[in-house]
Amino acid sequence: QRDRRHVLRLLETRLPRRIRQLLDDLAQVAEVEGVNIYAVGGFVRDLLLGVANLDVDVVVEGNAIAFAEALQRQCDCRVRPHEKFVTxxxxxxxxxxLDLASTRTEYYLQPGALPLVEQASLKLDLYRRDFTINTLALALNGPRQGxxxxxxxAQRDLHxxxxxxxxxxxxxxxPTRMLRAVRFEQRLGFTLGQHTAHLLRSAVQMGFLQRVSASRVLHELVLLLGEPQPGRALARLVELGLLDAISEELRFDDSLQQHFVQAGRAINWYELLxxxxxxxxxPVYFLCxxxxxxxxxxxxxxxxxGMPQRYRRLFVEQRHEAWPQYHQLERLGQRVEQLCGSELARLLDGLPVELLLLxxxxxxxxxxxxxxxxxxxxxxCLRPMLDGRDLQRLGCPAGPLLGTLLRQLRDARLDGQVHTREEELxxxxxxxxxxxxTKEER
Ligand code: ATP
Structure with missing residues (x-):
């Protein structure tokens, strides 16, 4: 009872109104439908840890799709059902x-494959989760609410x-749980239990990560690199032999750790602009x-x-194009300060922001x-105030000259020769x- 009151108080005090209102609506619909619903996973973990997490995952003891449709009749929302997984x-x-799942269990046909799903009890549903700290279920309705x-x-391990x-x-x-382990360890400041660490090292040695589909490994790697301090997580991947398991081409050492720190600073700086x-x-860390x-x-x-095309272009072609520009700037060293705006722009124009931050x-x-x-x-982002039509109005014929003049006008702005519209005119x-x-301009 004491625990229940404590949890209800956490729900009351730690959640924004939006989420409290949502939980109230869910509880009401559950009562009408006569089903039990539970918040599970990261949301409950973070509620107890005092970490903000607005990602509510709900498990329905029954059919989640039917529950979602009942919710839709009650609230203004759309439902995207997934029949195969009953989610x-x-x-x-x-x-x-909001993610809704039916209590379910999963069978793995072979290591690393996607699971088969079958309706099951809450306990079995929680048993399929990655770590004990993610197995708490918090009753959202009825007399057991809270x-x-x-x-x-889970509570012992959280403690x-x-x-x-x-x-x-x-x-x-x-095997992607090994990457998740590193992510949670770093993010929450937790440590692998002794037996779990032993199991992880054995799984690495037996090469299980190599059996996982590329897209699942990439998904976890992306999440890991999206954490606030990915450098620490990378060092841990190396320590556990996981970076090698992802790719033998990759390495991570002290100098890269420094680049990661600098990349973090560059990102922070950029986001404050x-x-x-x-x-x-x-992607900035991946480039590092x-x-x-x-x-x-x-x-x-x-x-x-299995990198998606958009990122492949950044990591392969655009990175390749950036290399000579980096080298040129490095070669200039101190003299880089003397470059005028248009010279610097000529070097760096066209590079995406990720490569500039790199x-x-x-x-x-x-x-x-x-x-x-x-x-x-x-x-x-500096552009002339005048555009092609303005130039035509001043008597410039449409054609190559127009393009050249617009480019040179931008240079003049970059170099501080013109500042106002009048000066541009x-x-x-x-x-x-x-x-x-020139011949072409005529
Ligand atoms: P985050 O705060 O990073 O979102 P989370 O714990 O909410 O962390 P999700 O990836 O959103 O993690 O997954 C939701 C829940 O699903 C987790 O709490 C975990 O219990 C379970 N889960 C996710 N991936 C796996 C997996 N590979 N194996 C087992 N359970 C998993």
């Missing part, structure tokens, strides 16, 4: 998504800050991880990981770092009056 995603008008179901010692699997075959059934587009962090790998090796790695992170020369920041903060008039046209 549903409920999407609310503000974009918030009660924690703890079949596998001991220990990560433990539920059974000896856990890493064999799903006004009006920048949202940035995915993991590629270090000095040759383009062909990166291509092989992307192939092996450039900042990798260099050991402060003037080079400053050159990148000068480009990102000012020059990168004057600059164009002078060009049109005095300039000797």
């Amino acid at each position: 549903a995603v409920v999407i609310f008008p503000d974009g918030y998504k 009660e924690l179901t703890d079949y596998f010692g 001991d800050k220990a990560l433990r699997v539920l059974h000896n075959l856990s890493f064999v059934e799903d 006004p009006e920048v587009a949202p940035l995915e962090h993991w 991880l590629l270090a000095d790998l040759k383009t062909t090796a990166v291509e092989r790695l992307c192939q092996r990981l 450039g900042m992170a990798r260099t050991r020369h402060q003037p080079v770092r400053l050159a990148f920041s000068r480009y990102v903060t000012g020059l990168r 004057a600059w164009v008039r002078v060009q049109l009056a005095t300039r000797e046209l």
